[in-house]
Amino acid sequence: MSTGQIRTMVRLMAQGAPVEVTSMWATAGRLSRLAHLGEQFGYQYADARYVSKGTQLLMVPDTQPQAQQRAQQAWAQFPQAAAGGQLPPLPQQAPELLKTQVHFDLSGRHNEKRRVLAVIPITVVVLLRLMRDGADAAVFWIPFWVFAMCLAVGMVFYHRKQHAKYGAQLQAAGYVQVPDPTGRVHYVPAGSSLAAHAVPMGPPAGQVPPQQQQPYGGQQFGNQSPQMAQPQYQQQAPPQQYQQQPYAPQPQQQPYAPQPQQQSQPPAYGQQAPYGQQPPQQY
Numbered sequence: 001m002s003t004g005q006i007r008t009m010v011r012l013m014a015q016g017a018p019v020e021v022t023s024m025w026a027t028a029g030r031l032s033r034l035a036h037l038g039e040q041f042g043y044q045y046a047d048a049r050y051v052s053k054g055t056q057l058l059m060v061p062d063t064q065p066q067a068q069q070r071a072q073q074a075w076a077q078f079p080q081a082a083a084g085g086q087l088p089p090l091p092q093q094a095p096e097l098l099k100t101q102v103h104f105d106l107s108g109r110h111n112e113k114r115r116v117l118a119v120i121p122i123t124v125v126v127l128l129r130l131m132r133d134g135a136d137a138a139v140f141w142i143p144f145w146v147f148a149m150c151l152a153v154g155m156v157f158y159h160r161k162q163h164a165k166y167g168a169q170l171q172a173a174g175y176v177q178v179p180d181p182t183g184r185v186h187y188v189p190a191g192s193s194l195a196a197h198a199v200p201m202g203p204p205a206g207q208v209p210p211q212q213q214q215p216y217g218g219q220q221f222g223n224q225s226p227q228m229a230q231p232q233y234q235q236q237a238p239p240q241q242y243q244q245q246p247y248a249p250q251p252q253q254q255p256y257a258p259q260p261q262q263q264s265q266p267p268a269y270g271q272q273a274p275y276g277q278q279p280p281q282q283y
Contacts, residue, residue: 006087009034009059013041014075014082016061024054028102031057032094035102040088042071044192045098047180048105050114055106063193097173101187104166107159110184115155122148 005021012019021034028048034057035045044062048055062068075081078088126145129137170187176195177185188194 003087006034006037006090007081007084009038010041010078010087011082013038013043018046018061019043019059020056021059022051022053022056026055026057028099028106029094031055032099032102033091035059035098036091036094037088039067040070040074042067042074044188044194045101046194047184047186048102050106050111057102060194064191097170097175100166100169101175104163104170104187105184107163107166108184109160109163111159112156115152115159119148119152 005023009019009021019038023030026034031048032045038045038059039062042062043059044067045057046060047058049058050056074088078086081087123145126141129141167187174190175187176190178188178194179185186194
């Protein structure tokens with residue numbers, strides 16, 4: 001990091017605004033050292049990502065009392081740092097967990113597109129060489145192109161593995177997941193001010209979340225009330241009278257007497273007269 005970048009960062013910190021530092025050749029180690037310097041002035045690490053101009057570091061104010069106390073001590077030691085005076089030296093080392101945070105953010109899948117797009121200029125160069133030199137150049141350039149494609153794919157899977165390893169280390173250290181407005185997930189210390197936006201950790205691999213073990217409709221088996229646990233047909237009205245008393249005595253009727261009531265309303269199911277005693281039908 002250049003002296004001008006450090007001075008610009010300190011000037012923004014004096015204003016209490018979020019700080020973005022971009023460097024073309026900055027590595028994860030140098031970014032973590034710069035973030036550690038920001039912690040001395042009451043700031044905390046928020047994000048690291050690749051941009052068109054290089055690698056960008058984002059830091060935001062830390063509202064915790066311990067951070068404010070560190071800031072007071074740093075400004076008392078370097079009172080003219082924001083006005084062109086003496087600057088604080090860049091730390092030689094950064095905490096390992098802070099470095100792991102930077103590595104985790106730089107190895108995320110949002111950077112895979114950047115790595116894949118790197119094969120486009122290689123493909124263009126190979127095609128131009130083949131068009132200019134003809135089939136004789138294919139002996140060298142086609143194997144070179146295949147090697148470049150395999151290397152690009154291998155780097156994608158390597159960074160995915162590293163990303164998962166860094167996440168496991170931070171989670172084991174008690175860090176919590178915090179999403180940013182773009183949907184990316186970061187790990188922050190559990191006691192930091194950024195942890196107020198933390199999201200629940202996912203279950204271990206191979207374990208089904210509790211909400212997926214509930215039956216269809218979201219009701220958990222065994223926790224329902226007795227009325228809800230009963231089938232629907234048991235909550236209906238009691239059966240009709242003719243089902244409870246199938247052999248109840250019916251009003252005595254003459255077998256061949258005209259029955260206008262039965263002509264307008266047929267007898268209920270299960271109460272027909274025996275065979276041979278049906279009233280005469282009119283055709």
